[in-house]
Amino acid sequence: MSVSISISVNGKRHHLSVPADTPLLYVLRNDLQLNGPKFGCGEAQCGACTVMIGKEAARSCVVPVGAVGAAQVITIEGLVKGKRLHALQNAFLAEQAAQCGYCSSGMLMAAKALLDRNPDPDEATIRREMTGQKCRCGVHNRIVRAIQRAAKELRG
Ligand code: FES
Ligand code: FES
Helix, strand or coil, rough: CEEEEEEECCCCCEEEEECCCHHHHHHHHHHHCCCCCCCCCCCCCCCCCCCEECCCCCCCCCCCCCCCCCCCCEEEHHHEEEEEEHHHHHHHCCCCCCCCCHHHHHHHHHHHHHHHHHHCCHHHHHHHHHHCCCCCCCCHHHHHHHHHHHHHHCCC
């Protein structure tokens, strides 16, 4: 049964009529045309669908849209300010930290959540915090370097 739901995504409020248990990922992709977050496993195992809900990285494939409430959702599309890429996006480009790119949106959002709460993580912390984000192309070392590069840039 559909219900009226209001969610805030990338600073914009949306009013929808959907079943409350619809995965947030489906709403983002199918209703809001935000196709940055990807469907990988659908079971909270790969991280391709990662977005931020409030200050936390979350697997949007298993978050019912009805559970988001007043929290701000940020997707990869929300990282770009005007035409300016986020430091993490620039760093991923500079380090060539994407191969197929399927994992990259989730990687970037998990990395943003990490750097928001820890601006200067050491390599072991980055590896530990990012361990649940799967990359089938094996660019993990470049991703770690990109996060270190962005952290440095953001610290100024
Ligand atoms: S699609 Fe959500 S964790 Fe894999
Ligand atoms: S770049 Fe292909 S899955 Fe990570």
